[in-house]
Amino acid sequence: MTKLLQRDQQAWRDIRGLDTAEEIAQQPALWRELGASLQSRAADVAAFLGGCLHNPQQRVILTGAGSSCYVGEIVADELNAAWPAQVRAVATTSLLTHPELYLEQDAPTLLVSFARSGSSPESLAAVELVRELVADARFLNITCNAQGQLARQGDTDARTFNLLMPAASCDRGFAMTSSFTCMLLAALCTLGRGEWQERLAALAQAGDAALRDWAAPVAALAAKPVQRVVYLGSGPLEALAKESALKILELTGGRVLAMSNTALGFRHGPKSALNKESLVVVFRSSKALSHRYEEDLLQELRRDGVAGSVVTVGADADITVEAPALPDAWLAPLWLLMAQQYALHQSAVLGLAPDNPFADGTVNRVVQGVTIYRHDQF
Known part of the structure; x- marks a missing residue:
């Protein structure tokens, strides 16, 4: 029987992890499908955006909660550097609590919402908040669920454009995997500058090789007992480190503690959180300056021996693959394939069900228990 990330399909099914395993493994194929879809809608997207990204007064807010927020954080600086428009990432969870810090009534604003389900209360409330407080606001929904409330509402609004991801990217499993990388790449392709088709094709090819070559070493790494995992990344890869740490927390039900930081900030x-039961994973930047700072920290960690294991991921790293010469934001989905697999295997090692590590319902695939309050009542 064909192996899927070092186990056969029935073995994943037996431990209730098949959905997550398949959704990790399908990503390069989905990136190709995404490319074809974006190409077919390129004229519509361009018409909707118009010349807004060329306007220095234009505000572009990339928003989402949890993993969806990290999508925006990975791409924000790359997009902001490419255009005169002001591009920033602001979590829906911050927009709702402190709208006066981020929104201005007369500033032209494009709210880009990243949403797997499109039904989380914060995502819906953030759109309504911006609609109410900003006179000249428009909305780009990058979402994986055509039936979600966000997409359904956008279908009837002339100021909204729904950009749907491939249907299979709406993960069935608890953790965001395919949804995350597809939305990230969609943002870079549609809001970035220059030709993206060759970049996306090269990334998908590298993804195929990474899934093939990393399966065994990542599974072996996950088989080693660990109490704490630290992910480090600089620039756009800092948010990648956040997402990677969240995957560990989610898929191990919080049994393995995880944190993230930058190479320079970690000191x-x-x-001080490191001990002999800790694993440190450093995402290597494609930028030479950042690479040098990372190298200094790696030498320090290996010299003082305070961590149980130190592993690098990226170009010229312990876990590597022949990758295209692209900026860090573009390479983030590729390196994330390692972190997703590692979290999946950790979940299995701990005897959990990766497709739903929280059988007691304390944490849910679509967040629950949130009460939305009107901003003008306080």
Whole structure:
């Protein structure tokens, strides 16, 4: 029987992890499908955006909650550097609590919402908040669920454009995997500058090789007992480190503690969390300057021996693949394939059900228990 990330399909099914395993493994194929879809809608997207990205007064807010927020954080600086428009990432969870810090009534604003389900209360409330407070607001919904409330509402609004991801990217499993990378790449392709088709094709090819070549070493790494995992990344890869740490927390039901930081920031206190049962994973930047700072930290960690294991991921790393010469934001989905697999195997090692590690319902695939309050009542 064909193996899927080092186990056969029935073995994943037996431990209730098949959905997540398949959704990790399908990503390069979905990136190709996404490329074809974006190409077919390129004229419509361009017409909707018009010349807004060329306007220095234009505000572009990339928003979402949890993993969806990290999508925006990975791409924000790349997009902001490409255009005169002001591009920033702001979580829906911050927009709702402090709208006065981020929104201005007369500033032209494009709210880009990243949403797997499109039905989380914060996503819906953030759109309504911006609609109410900003006179000249428009909305781009990058979502995986055509039946979600966000997409359904956008279908009837002339100021909204729904950009749907491939249907299979709406993960059945608890953790965001395919949805995350598809939405990230969609943002870079549609809001970025220059030709993206060759970049996406090269990334998908590298993804195929990574899934093939990393399956065994990542599974072996996950088989080693660990109490704490630290992911480090610089620039756009800092948000990748956040997403990677969240995957560990989610898929192990919080049994393995995880944190994230930058290579330079890690010395400023967070390093004190390390012990012999800790794993440090450093995402290597494609930028030479960042690479040098990372190298200094790696030498320090290996010299003082305070961590149980130190592993690098990326170009010229312990876990590597022949990758295209692309900026860090573009390479983030590729390196994330390692972190997703590692979290999946950790979940299995701990005897959990990766497709739903929270059988007691304390944490849910679509967040529950949120009460939305009107901003003008306080």
